[in-house]
Amino acid sequence: MKNRRDFIKLSALGGVAVLTNSCLTSTNENKIRQTSQKKIIKPIVISTWNHGMEANVSAWKILSKGGSSLDAVEAGVRVTESDPNNSSVGLGGLPDRDGFVTLDACIMNHENECGAVAFLQDIENPISVARKVMEDTQHVLLVGKGAKQFAIEKGFKETNLLTEKAKIAWEKWKEQSKYQPVINSENHDTIGLLALDENGNLSGACTTSGMAYKLHGRVGDSPIIGAGLFVDNEVGAACATGMGEAVIRIAGTAIVVELMRNGMSPYEACKEAVARIVKKHKNLTNLQVGFLALNKYGEHGGYSVYKGFNYALQTKTQTKMIDAKFNRK
Known part of the structure; x- marks a missing residue:
């Protein structure tokens, strides 16, 4: 008792x-x-680097008329893919060390449907091929010759992606054939674009020609769901830019979205993901990575390993570039 x-x-x-x-x-x-x-800011579109400003213009034309975030993100990055003066995305992209321009891209909508292509050659707009993979197949990722064959079957035209400007740069590089990534080279890299539409739905797109003079066959994070791009309509969306291998090693954008799910703001989530990259890599020389995130309330944020990463913002009241904070100079 x-x-x-x-x-x-x-x-x-x-x-x-x-x-x-x-x-x-x-x-x-x-x-x-x-x-x-919380007051929801919508519609809204954000995208990586200076070239994001032009991409946002096309995306905003759709969003401002009540269009879907999926249509907006595709239209936005197509602008960058078709710009011959951009040497890191689509037409005009710098080739691999063997002289081939190979493209990677992925797209994801608010229902967690996604599509991607990797190591795609001779097709100007890989993001649109990625969308076809999402909508017309049971698959997520097509690569190489199979991706090109699929694109041709869907009506995409073959295009010589190696511009004269890119060819001259490649031939000059061959004189030494030294591979050395350059941080924030010409302030552009992969373009990642995230949008929230009037219906409160999120979508994202990511596209690149990858590292200049890379090994033939190399694929980075851009076409990999959960690395270069991730969308969860209950929480938010994130995209990545920079050294793809580093992003893949931590499942970067999936981590950012999960951190937001657990209460972090987009900025805080991007900062934490960068901290993980810094912790996991002994040598950070020229290892630049930037994360960009957007949550369900239209709150946004970005963060990078090194100084220099910026992103473009477009809302009903704002059109501007934002310099992201960074881990080190």
């Missing part, structure tokens, strides 16, 4: 438990209440 002292102890512990549960319930209810009271 329990004595009076034991009874008092149990009563006290029970009281603490009730109080703790009450406090936790109250805290959770406050969080839910605060979240439900």
Whole structure:
């Protein structure tokens, strides 16, 4: 039989438990209440680097008329893919060390449907091929000759992607054939674009010609769902730019979205993902990575390993470039 002292102890512990549960319930209810009271900024589109400004213009034409985020992200990055003056995406992209321009891209909508192509040659707009993979097949990723064959069957035209400017740069590079990544070269790289439409739906797109003078056959993070791009309509979306191998090693954009799910802001989530990259790599020389994120409320943020990463923003009231904060100069 329990004595009076034991009874008092149990009563006290029970009281603490009730109080703790009450406090936790109250805290959770406050969080839910605060979240439900947030004003949602929509539509909104954000994209990586200076070339994101032009991409945003095309995306905004769709979003401002009540169009879908999926149509917007595809239209936006197609602008960059078709710009012969951009040497890191699509037409005009710098080739691999063997002189071939190979393209990677992926797209993802609010229903977690996604499509991607990698090591695709002679097709100007890989993002549109990626969308066809998503919508017309049961697959997510097609690569190489198979991706090109699929594109041709879907009506895409073959295009010589190696411009004269890119060819001259490649021939000059061959004089030394030294591979050395350059941080923020000409302030452009992969373009990642994220959008939230009037219906509250998120989509994202990511496309690149990859590292200049890479090994023939190399594929980076851009066509990989959860690395170069990830979208979860309950939470938010994220994209990545920079050294793809580093992004793949931490499943970068999936991590960013999960961090947002657990309560971090887009900025905080991007910062934490960069911190993980810094921690996981002993040598950070020329290892630039930037993350960009957008949540369900239209809140956005970016962060990079080194100084120099920026992103373009377009809303009903703002059109501007934003310099992302960074881990080191």
